[in-house]
Structures are given as C-alpha cells and as structure tokens.
Amino acid sequence: MLQAIMTEPGKIVYQEVLIPEVGDNQIKVKMKIIGVCGSDVHVNHGKHPYTKYPVVQGHEVSAIVEEVGSSVTNVKVGDRVTIQPQVVCGECYPCTHGMYNDCEVLKVMGFQTTGMASEYFVVDAEKAIKLPEGMSYDHGAMIEPLAVAVHAVRRYGNIQGKSVLVLGGGPIGNLVAQTAKAMGAAKVMMSELSEYRLNTAEKCGIATVNPKEKDLKEAIINFFGVDGADVIFECIGINATMKQAIEYARKGSDIVVVGVFGDLATINMGFVQDHELRLIGTAMYRVEDYIEAIRLVGEGLIEFDSLITHRVPFSEYEKAYKIIDEQKDKAMKVLIEMD
Ligand SMILES: [Zn+2]
Ligand SMILES: [Zn+2]
Structure with a gap:
C-alpha cells in the first residue's frame, strides 16, 4: 500500500x-x-x-x-x-x-x-x-475536531442556559460555538477578525462581532446584557486574545483555554485573583466526547x-x-x- x-x-x-x-x-x-x-x-x-x-x-x-x-x-x-x-x-x-x-x-x-x-x-x-448509518465520510472525518469542541464545552460544565463568548473563528472556535449552542447555551457570540470566518460562523447560525469594527466590550454588553458572558472560550492561543478574555470576563466567570499557545502569554493575574476568575484548561478528548459529537451530528445540530x-x-x-x-x-x- x-x-x-x-x-x-x-x-x-x-x-x-x-x-x-x-x-x-x-x-x-x-x-x-x-x-x-x-x-x-x-x-x-x-x-x-x-x-x-x-x-x-x-x-x-x-x-x-x-x-x-x-x-x-x-x-x-x-x-x-x-x-x-x-x-x-x-x-x-x-x-x-x-x-x-x-x-x-x-x-x-x-x-x-x-x-x-x-x-x-x-x-x-x-x-x-x-459512524452511524447515513453519516458521510466527510462528516466522519470531522468528528475528531468536533470531539475537541465537545470536550472543551464539557470542561466548563453544564452549558445549558449560559451566555457564551468564543474568541476565534477557526474550525475549532467555530465548532466550540456550535457545540455550546447545540448543548443548550442560551446565547453564543463569536469574536474574530476575519470577515470570511465571521461569514462562515453566521452560516452556522452563530452571532458574530469583528473587534476591528466594533468595540468588543460594548458588543458584549449589547449582546449579552450588562452581566456579560458566563464563560469565554479562548480558541486562538495568542497573548492578545488571552488578554481580552481576562479583561472582558465578568467577575466570577470562567475562561476555558482551548487555543494551543506556541509562545508564553503575559496575562494580568491581578484580574484573575481579584475578579475570582477560573481558568480551565482542555486537551483533546476522550471516547465519550466522540460519542456525544456523533449524537449532536445525528440530531442535525452541527453544520x-x-x-x-x-x-x-x-x-x-x-x-x-x-x-x-x-x-x-x-x-x-x-x-x-x-x-
Ligand atoms: Zn487535529
Ligand atoms: Zn498514561
């Protein structure tokens, strides 16, 4: 072969x-x-x-x-x-x-x-x-990245009824946003600089903001209300977006670190301490995440x-x-x- x-x-x-x-x-x-x-x-x-x-x-x-x-x-x-x-x-x-x-x-x-x-x-x-009957091979190959997203959402805990901000609209950010929605989040918004990726997110039913065009803090309040997001998923893995996550997180809220960091990030630990933020890491997936990913696709909840x-x-x-x-x-x- x-x-x-x-x-x-x-x-x-x-x-x-x-x-x-x-x-x-x-x-x-x-x-x-x-x-x-x-x-x-x-x-x-x-x-x-x-x-x-x-x-x-x-x-x-x-x-x-x-x-x-x-x-x-x-x-x-x-x-x-x-x-x-x-x-x-x-x-x-x-x-x-x-x-x-x-x-x-x-x-x-x-x-x-x-x-x-x-x-x-x-x-x-x-x-x-x-793979279930009727699932295409294309979609079968997408179950792995979707399992990454499912694991990330589960690392947060019960997402039902929550307000979710996703930073980054690459395949993983997109799938995290879709998964949060599919698993019952009340409101999901994605922040991303690429218009192409924002359009893709919109095709998948995700609300978007481009922080190049609109102040992110303002966009968060407009979309979620004054209490902001319950959880922020950082899905890029760079200093700038990690900094955003820490600064824009509501007091007592959670940040799930999904992005893979090639370089060290310099973040304001004072905010983490004083705002009682919880940083949650997430790495790959386990078999139960594959099963849940397949279930979500089967229910038609993932584009x-x-x-x-x-x-x-x-x-x-x-x-x-x-x-x-x-x-x-x-x-x-x-x-x-x-x-
Ligand atoms: Zn991969
Ligand atoms: Zn081992």
Missing part, C-alpha cells in the same frame, strides 16, 4: 509499504477521508514541539473496516468508522483517574507515532468508533459543510498545505480524499 511520509518540514514522499498483519485485537481499515488540522500545519512548518521527522500524518479520519482480528467484537467488516488517535499507557496518574487524554506518555498518531495517511491502516479495534473549504486527492497531499499557506483564513478545513 502507499503511505505518505513527511520526511522533513514541507516535504511529503510516497512509499510502498507492506500492510501490517492484523493481530487478534486489531482491525484493518481502508482509509476514505483525512482532515488536515492546525497541528498538522505546525508539523508542516517544522514548528510542532513534539514531532520528529520522518512522520506519517493523519489523525482526523473516516474509513471502512476490511478485516477484523479473531477477538474483535466492537466492529465488523463493512462498518464505517473513525479512529481515536491517542495511544496511552493506562497506568499513570491521569490514565488511572479518568483523564487518559492527558496521559504522561501520550502518543498521538500523526505526531509521535504513525498516523493514518496511508491507503490502509491496522489499529487496535478499541480505537475504532462506529459541517460550511467548514469544508477545499479537497485534494491523496496523491497531492502537499497541495493541501500549499492551499492552507496561500488561502490563510479562507482555508478552514482541507480534506484529503483517498479514492
């Missing part, structure tokens, strides 16, 4: 490799769609702190099961699945306390261990999550299609990154098609 290998930042070559043998607890899947995400882009630019080269990418996927090992019971041949890409130890403190997504020796397929950018993939069956902006064939993997670098804010989700 063909496998796409990133040998160095920006360079992908194809190699003919043997399909690994399927163990008793494993399955072989035929890849259908692979989504490209922000972390992949960091790897493409040589700026991912925890990834070495050569690396096989691919962690947002949909696939069809072609073979199952003798002990496998959770999926059968012909099932359409997505694959949870975390490899965890099961023994460390996070693993034994219900938070294996933060495993001390976590390996993520596509970063620290072989990803799924190949025609076939052999993996432990327990990593497979069945994926507006986020899928480009598609490229597997044979032109590098082109996905070219599109992302050139189109910038206009490239939301690029999908790699296997067939």
Whole structure:
C-alpha cells in the first residue's frame, strides 16, 4: 500500500509499504477521508514541539473496516468508522483517574507515532468508533475536531442556559460555538477578525462581532446584557486574545483555554485573583466526547459543510498545505480524499 511520509518540514514522499498483519485485537481499515488540522500545519512548518521527522500524518479520519482480528467484537467488516488517535499507557496518574487524554506518555498518531495517511491502516479495534448509518465520510472525518469542541464545552460544565463568548473563528472556535449552542447555551457570540470566518460562523447560525469594527466590550454588553458572558472560550492561543478574555470576563466567570499557545502569554493575574476568575484548561478528548459529537451530528445540530473549504486527492497531499499557506483564513478545513 502507499503511505505518505513527511520526511522533513514541507516535504511529503510516497512509499510502498507492506500492510501490517492484523493481530487478534486489531482491525484493518481502508482509509476514505483525512482532515488536515492546525497541528498538522505546525508539523508542516517544522514548528510542532513534539514531532520528529520522518512522520506519517493523519489523525482526523473516516474509513471502512476490511478485516477484523479473531477477538474483535466492537466492529465488523463493512462498518464505517473513525479512529481515536491517542495511544496511552493506562497506568499513570491521569490514565488511572479518568483523564487518559492527558496521559504522561501520550502518543498521538500523526505526531509521535504513525498516523493514518496511508491507503490502509491496522489499529487496535478499541480505537475504532462506529459512524452511524447515513453519516458521510466527510462528516466522519470531522468528528475528531468536533470531539475537541465537545470536550472543551464539557470542561466548563453544564452549558445549558449560559451566555457564551468564543474568541476565534477557526474550525475549532467555530465548532466550540456550535457545540455550546447545540448543548443548550442560551446565547453564543463569536469574536474574530476575519470577515470570511465571521461569514462562515453566521452560516452556522452563530452571532458574530469583528473587534476591528466594533468595540468588543460594548458588543458584549449589547449582546449579552450588562452581566456579560458566563464563560469565554479562548480558541486562538495568542497573548492578545488571552488578554481580552481576562479583561472582558465578568467577575466570577470562567475562561476555558482551548487555543494551543506556541509562545508564553503575559496575562494580568491581578484580574484573575481579584475578579475570582477560573481558568480551565482542555486537551483533546476522550471516547465519550466522540460519542456525544456523533449524537449532536445525528440530531442535525452541527453544520459541517460550511467548514469544508477545499479537497485534494491523496496523491497531492502537499497541495493541501500549499492551499492552507496561500488561502490563510479562507482555508478552514482541507480534506484529503483517498479514492
Ligand atoms: Zn487535529
Ligand atoms: Zn498514561
């Protein structure tokens, strides 16, 4: 089978490799769609702190099961699945306390261990999550980023009836906003500088503000009322928006840190202390977040299609990154098609 290998930042070559043998607890899947995400882009630019080269990418996927090992019971041949890409130890403190997504020796397929950018993939069956009848492969590959959003919203707690401000309108910010709404938030507004991404959010039913054009503080009061937002989701991971979150947070409110910070942020800890703010981190997801993500999509509460902006064939993997670098804010989700 063909496998796409990133040998160095920006360079992908194809190699003919043997399909690994399927163990008793494993399955072989035929890849259908692979989504490209922000972390992949960091790897493409040589700026991912925890990834070495050569690396096989691919962690947002949909696939069809072609073979199952003798002990496998959770999926059968012909099932359409997505694959949870975390490899965890099961023994460390996070693993034994219900938070294996933060495993001390976590390996993520596509970063620290072989990803799924190949025609076939052999993996432990327990990593497979069945896609429901009628869900397209495109949407199946979007379940992973949606699980990130579901986990982030759940880290806050019960979002029902809450006022939610989302900073950042990339795929994750967009999905966090949609998820908050889908899970029962009363009011959701997104702040974002890109008009393209604001339009996309509006297509997904999210209220928006561009702080370039309107004072954000004023916009918050206009939209939510004088009490502002109950929770702010920071979904960019830069100093400027973290600063905004701390400054514009209502006293006694929560900030969920979703964005991945490449650089240290300088924030006003005086505000955190005096305003009794709670900062809540969120990292990846667990299987229950996949299940909830699939449920939300099944109920028609998530709009994926507006986020899928480009598609490229597997044979032109590098082109996905070219599109992302050139189109910038206009490239939301690029999908790699296997067939
Ligand atoms: Zn991702
Ligand atoms: Zn562990």
